[in-house]
Structure formats: C-alpha cells, structure tokens
Amino acid sequence: MMKLFKGWSNVTYLMKFKPIDVGYKFFALNDAMTGWCYVVIPEGLAEKGHDGEEWKTWDKVAELCRHLPDRLNKVYVACMDNYFTYPKTIKALANLNVATVGTVQPSTMPPEMFVPLT
Secondary structure, eight states: OEEEOOSOOTTEEEOTTSSSOEEEEEEEEEOTTTOOEEEEEEOOTTOBOTTSSBOOHHHHHHHHHTTSTTTTTSOEEEEEOTTTOOHHHHHHHHHTTEEEEEOOOGGGSOGGGOOOOO
C-alpha cells in the first residue's frame, strides 16, 4: 500500500499509473474477512533482514505471515497477485504452514509448480 507524501525523502517511491503514485510504500497483512491489519512493514531503500542481508520481496511476505495468530493450529491461505507470487515465496510460506493462491507470470514459475484444478 502507498501513503501519499509530496515532500522529499530518500525512502519515497514513484509508482506510475497507480492511484497514489508518489509516497511511502508499506507491506501489510490484512484479514479479508474482518479487515483487521495484523502487521505493517515499511519499505525502505536500505532495509536489512535478521541476517544482515537485504530483504527480498519473498522475505517480506514470509515475515508478515510469521505474525499470523495461532498459525500452527489454523489453516491460513495467502492470496497474492503476480508481484508476490514467486517460487521462493510459495516455499517460504509452505514452511510456515501457510497455503498460497494467486496469479503468476509464466516466466517466473517453473511448470512443475503448477497444480491443475480438478
């Protein structure tokens, strides 16, 4: 999500053709049924993970899902668009006991990861 900001900062983003095209970028985990927001991670240019390495998109998605309440005893499904749906994201969420569903770009997904719907 984007928060409008018209000033100057080294962590603002320009995303052309979006409703809010300049501002601060955040990753948020929201519940589709209740609207609750579980956690928000601000996107920064010099962001580092727990191991000191730069965070990638799948790291951020996995970090958000680590905050799901009682995730070991409940079934959660993360619904994502093609910006987040990568093999590394799906594997990271599977390790956290979170299923995934979403759109993909065929060029980013190996054919053996596709599961036919029957």
